[in-house]
Amino acid sequence: MNAFNAVLLRDLRVAFRRWSELAHPLIFFVIVVTLFPLALSPTAAQLREVGIGVLWVATLLSSLLALDGLFRSDADDGSLEQLLLAPVPMTMTVLAKVVAHATVTLLPLLCLVPLSALSFNIPLAALPTLALALVLAAPTLSVLVALGAALTVSLRRGGSIVGLLVLPLTGPLLIFGTRATDLSVNGEPTAAPLLLLSALAVLAVSLGPFAIAAAVKVGLE
Amino acid sequence: MKLPRWFHQLGSPPYVYRLAEALAPWLGGIGLALLAVGSFWGLVVAPPDYQQGDSARIIYIHPQTAYVGMMAYVVLAVAAGIGYVWRIKLAHAVAVSAAPIGAWFTFCALVTGALWGRPTWGTYWQWGDPRIMSEALLLFLFLGYLALRGAFDDRDKADRVTAILAVVGVVNVPIIHYSVEWWNSLHQTSTLFADGGPAMTADMLVPFLIMFAGFTLTFYWLLLRRLQAEIVEREGSARWLREWLAEGAR
Numbered sequence: 001m002n003a004f005n006a007v008l009l010r011d012l013r014v015a016f017r018r019w020s021e022l023a024h025p026l027i028f029f030v031i032v033v034t035l036f037p038l039a040l041s042p043t044a045a046q047l048r049e050v051g052i053g054v055l056w057v058a059t060l061l062s063s064l065l066a067l068d069g070l071f072r073s074d075a076d077d078g079s080l081e082q083l084l085l086a087p088v089p090m091t092m093t094v095l096a097k098v099v100a101h102a103t104v105t106l107l108p109l110l111c112l113v114p115l116s117a118l119s120f121n122i123p124l125a126a127l128p129t130l131a132l133a134l135v136l137a138a139p140t141l142s143v144l145v146a147l148g149a150a151l152t153v154s155l156r157r158g159g160s161i162v163g164l165l166v167l168p169l170t171g172p173l174l175i176f177g178t179r180a181t182d183l184s185v186n187g188e189p190t191a192a193p194l195l196l197l198s199a200l201a202v203l204a205v206s207l208g209p210f211a212i213a214a215a216v217k218v219g220l221e
Numbered sequence: 222m223k224l225p226r227w228f229h230q231l232g233s234p235p236y237v238y239r240l241a242e243a244l245a246p247w248l249g250g251i252g253l254a255l256l257a258v259g260s261f262w263g264l265v266v267a268p269p270d271y272q273q274g275d276s277a278r279i280i281y282i283h284p285q286t287a288y289v290g291m292m293a294y295v296v297l298a299v300a301a302g303i304g305y306v307w308r309i310k311l312a313h314a315v316a317v318s319a320a321p322i323g324a325w326f327t328f329c330a331l332v333t334g335a336l337w338g339r340p341t342w343g344t345y346w347q348w349g350d351p352r353i354m355s356e357a358l359l360l361f362l363f364l365g366y367l368a369l370r371g372a373f374d375d376r377d378k379a380d381r382v383t384a385i386l387a388v389v390g391v392v393n394v395p396i397i398h399y400s401v402e403w404w405n406s407l408h409q410t411s412t413l414f415a416d417g418g419p420a421m422t423a424d425m426l427v428p429f430l431i432m433f434a435g436f437t438l439t440f441y442w443l444l445l446r447r448l449q450a451e452i453v454e455r456e457g458s459a460r461w462l463r464e465w466l467a468e469g470a471r
Contacts, residue, residue: 147389151382155372164368165386168361169393171354172400200396211389214305218381 003088004096011100021069022104029062029109033116044121051120052130052181055113059134060170063145064163066105070097070149071216080153081220090213094146095205098212102142110134122185129184129194133177136197143208144169150215172200232309234452235461241445248445252438259431267425276340279333281428285436287330287356291394293323293440294359297366298391301384313380314455316387317370318447322440324363331356355398362390376455 015022036054037047074080083093113134114127122130148162155161180193230236263281270277297319304312334353335345347353366383373379421429456462 151369151386152372154378154382157372161365161368161372164361164365168358168365169390169397171358171397172393175400196400207392211385215382215385218378218385221378221381 003086004092007083007093007096008100011097012103015069015100015104018069022066022108025062025066025105026108026112028065029058029112030116032058032061033119048121048185051117051122052178052185055116055120055130056174056177056181058116059109059113060141060167060174062109063106063141064148064166066101067145067149067162068159070101070146071153071219072149075153075220080216084217084220090217091209094150094212094216095209098142098146098209101146102138106138106142110138122181125187126181126184129190130181133180133190133194133197136194136201137173137177139201140173140197140204141170143204143212146212147208147215150212150219153216153219173197176200232311234311234314234456234459235465237311238449238452238462238465241449245442245445245449248438249442252435252440252442255431255435256439259428259435262428263425263432267428273341276337279337280425281432283330283333283337284429285432286326286333287352288433289436289440290323290327290330290356290359292437293319293326294362294391294394296444297323298387301380301387305381305384305388310377310380310455311452313384314448314451315444316384317380318444318451320363320366320370322443322447324360324367326436326440327356327360327363331360358397359394362394366390 033054036050036058040046040050042050071080074083084090086093110131114131117127117130118124144166145162148166151165152159152162176193176196180190180197183190183193259281264278267278267281269275270280297316300312300315300319303309304316331353334356338347339345366386369386370379370383373382453462
């Protein structure tokens with residue numbers, strides 16, 4: 001657990017020293033969300049209908065933008081190899097790095113989404129469900145994104161390929177996330193999709209680190 | 222437990238190359254013959270569907286290609302998993318060989334489905350249909366696998382990294398499948414596994430099953446031929462390969 005905390009704190013510290021990079025996904029998110037109404041030129045009612053989907057897709061896309069910093073810089077300066085040599089299971093190290101990464105990239109994004117939701121005329125009453133669904137989707141999303149980063153850690157131009165690997169796997173997140181938000185906009189019970197999102201999160205957090213650790217090890221060989 | 226000798230031999234490229242050389246003509250011959258018989262039976266002899274008329278005859282092609290696409294992904298993932306865990310290079314070769322065939326069959330399933338959709342649903346493509354969506358996502362998984370492979374120069378590393386992706390993908394396939402099932406479906410439900418036995422009379426069921434067998438054998442035929450090509454590429458100038466080729470030239 002000490003090792004977990006140490007890696008977590010180190011990654012957070014490194015991230016905040018390069019804080020301007022942290023803003024990139026946020027700005028990207030705002031731009032994507034702004035482009036959709038421009039492209040659709042819709043009325044307020046139509047905006048509400050497409051808005052939920054737009055917010056979720058924009059969240060997925062922006063989370064992809066931030067993944068390059070997850071393993072790449074550590075792999076370049078050799079510190080990732082040192083972590084691999086440390087007498088701590090790699091799964092633990094990887095989990096700490098994923099948590100740190102999610103804290104600095106997904107958390108600010110999650111704060112932006114409800115704000116943008118209001119601009120799409122999504123009713124205030126649906127916001128708690130939207131926020132909860134995002135929080136429940138965040139672990140799965142960060143594990144998938146980290147997996148994409150780990151699979152491409154040894155590639156010079158990995159960034160362009162990660163979307164191809166990760167986005168098809170985010171299908172279920174998108175379905176359950178938008179379903180929960182849709183149901184709460186219509187005032188119906190939202191427990192089922194939220195529980196399914198939690199189940200996916202448990203699955204991703206318990207199995208994901210093994211796959212990520214394996215991919216990092218192969219990448220550094 | 223003592224494993225039989227042939228089991229160990231399955232990890233040896235020369236043995237598998239020769240085995241493929243011996244098996245491939247049979248698989249290909251029987252597979253193509255079954256496809257010919259099944260097509261003739263299904264397209265000419267079998268009666269038209271009482272509701273959908275002649276357009277329903279695509280049932281002799283569409284479910285089979287979709288099934289082979291999924292089977293190819295399972296073959297890919299199992300082979301890649303074996304290759305990763307026991308570091309068997311030949312298993313990776315099988316996985317690599319299965320990927321393009323599976324992608325192609327999945328693509329064919331989407332195209333034949335679209336052609337069937339036009340006369341029966343009135344549209345080529347229906348974004349809301351779960352099976353179309355999970356089939357499309359399966360195609361993306363194949364394409365992602367191939368793209369990741371193509372990005373590596375080092376073949377060993379490519380083998381092991383893509384194996385992880387394949388295994389993660391196969392864990393996700395059922396999740397993706399059942400999550401997209403959440404939508405209301407236009408898709409007709411399974412004909413073969415309907416409640417109370419197959420919802421098809423024998424004169425349609427027989428060519429339907431013949432086509433399944435034909436496509437499956439054709440897949441394994443293509444797989445063996447691709448595997449041979451992959452072995453030649455990987456083994457390069459190995460001695461047994463040169464001897465084999467010299468024999469063939471004589």
